[in-house]
Amino acid sequence: MRNPGARVSNVWAVVIAAAVTASMAMGIRQTFGLFLLPLGAEQGISAVALGLSVALHNLTWGLVQPITGALGDRHGAGRVAAVGGLLYVAGLGLVALHPSAVTAVLGIGIMTGIGVGCTGTGSVVAAVGRAASPEQRGSMMGIAAAGGSVGQALLVPYAQIGIGWYGAAAALGAMGLAALMILPAARVMEWNPRNPAAPRRPLSDLPRFAREALRERDFALLTLGFFACGFQLAFLTTHLPAHLALCGMPVWLGATSLMLVGLFNIPGSWLCGKLGNVIRPEVALGGIYLLRTVAIALFALLPVTEWGTLLFAAVLGSIWLGSVPLTAAAIARRFGVADLGALYGVCFFNHQIGGFLGAGAAALLVDRTGSYAAFWPVMILVGLGAVAVNWATRGPIRATAPA
Template identity: 40%
Template sequence: MQNRQLSLGTVLVCGGLLVTLSMGIRHGFGLFNLPITQTHGWSRETFAFALALQNLMWGASQPFAGALADRFGALRVMLVGVALYVAGLLVMALSTSGTAFASGAGVLIGLAQSGTTYSVVYGVIGRVASAEKRVWAMGIAAAAGSFGQFLMIPVEQTLISTIGWQHALFVLAALACLMLPLAFTLREPDMAGARSGAQQTIGQAIREAFGNRNYQLLTLGYFVCGFQVVFIGVHLAPYLKDRGLGDPKIATVALALIGLFNVFGTYGAGSLGQRMPKRYLLAFIYLTRSLVISAYLLLPLSVASTWVFAALMGALWLSTVPLTNGIIAQVFGVQYLSMLSGVVFFSHQIGSFLGAWLGGYLYDRTGSYDTVWMLAIGLGVLAALVNLPIREHAVARPQPVAA
């Protein structure tokens, strides 16, 4: 087994299915917002804080999960992640207080995401795929996660409508167990052998990255991505209800359209990123997001405008992921790709925390989401400007002296 080599096809299929389940299940959490808060008599801020905490815990733990995956292989990290995922869903279903709910939805699932999503899977892809196919392969994996978002939204809404939100969470916990066999197929052979020729330590890699201007700008831009997508994912359903579009099917279709068009957006970004400067593509994505949000708020709100907005945002949703990770691999190499991607992702999740929490906090105090929508627009323009100066060339390192 030590000599078994992973093929790129195996990594893309099994890694893609793993991300499909992990990202797909969490993408539907916004559908649980109103049923859970109404059942327990909680404020929207209580639910929003739990999901905000989830994103923060995910981001804070991702660099460490990535470092462990780079050091020992992805399998062990994935297995722990799956176990935490199942436990978190069960705690969500059984919680009777906001604190307990936050421990499940926030802490446990946040930690689980760090071992079952992009950064860890991208580390495996980076070590298996050639440089000529790397960004394209990352786009394939991101598209798989996007398909999971499209697939799981109607599944979760159907479960909530037919068996209730609590039993729906029990079913999702059972589905999460399917990630276990997928993780075993991604076991990387002979990680010790791969490390024997390493020229960098973890500390050296971190110092090099943090001292690099390209890495700093990439990290700042990724903050905005998290803020925008999580605010919309968590608060779109209650926003529509407040504006008179309270039929749950409207929000369900909108979130499903985000997932569907995200498939095309992430695949397209991965393909274009293999041939075009990735910094220009990132700037275009962030600026276009701001334009789409602005148009949605300025035009009369309707079912049709909501679904068009969802489709356009979906095409831009996670298309930043393969481009951002592709730049990291291009600039710093793949030895510590999971860890360095995890550090940048922490910035993304700080933005996600603020997007989820501020949406609930400001709504409870102002009765409106208008302020957060304006923040999402302004931050998108800022992120577009931040990504333009990035240079996509490998760092210069001193060559080792031959013995």
């Protein structure tokens, strides 16, 4: 007979390792916006080149997430995360040692894009979902998602101080060294598949599997709504510090805002995960998108001030990554957890198409007009669309697959 206490201890080990992995992966990428102007001033990399590199990072992440999720389901999410950690280190190191527009595209756009696809919240919550019981699943996935915010809270000021003291290239190298922490955490998280009896479809079968899942109306709506999350968050992560600088705000405000987002999302992700245990996750997701969109609308309409910006960051932070455990919980309720990594990856691909458009279109806009003013109404409309599609979903109409 298995010892329940040992199982609980094992679950917490997986959750903590997953939180550390997500903390490094998500925290580092949240600092990219801080480098937008300094790399241009120091190394001659234009803001549009770096902005498009971050946009490509988002698109690459989305393209690989279904594949890395499926590999994690089959071989263990920890093995996949270890490979991603090495790619993260190499991509950041390349730009730090040879800063240019070309290395930014290759290092940040492609290498770290693949790296975060292996190590980000989409990969780690699948491992946690397999380790936790159905009753624990929402809360535990929320805790793992909150790990990404711990990294943001710690690494944003670390990056800002490094830029000020040693320059942008050296600070980017320091981010690469921080990514080494992913390697030992990945070994603990899920080195072997947790459900070896699950069907092991080949990767070549992934497109057919994705099409079958998307034929289900409500999974398709959930996937469509996730576009808005990527669109809004990629724009804010990449361009909020530059927007504040263009509005005449002090440099410290951009870094502090991103740090506040991370701090407030630590309890926020956990609470959102618990909320998914109480009400249908899609209903909660619609509420998150509505609150986020209202906050964006008020920030866009009111004059930009220091205290208003900090309040905006705190509100956003409370729901920043709350969509991750809720989306994963919605998928698990419909399909079980055996293929959770692959199915979340399918949904997340649309998230990252949104991220690519949000970061890339804004970079082109500011390069042409010198302002982000025309982008805020688009952010509002996209958010309202996400509210509508999530609230149009229905509850699962068939029994959940075995966990």
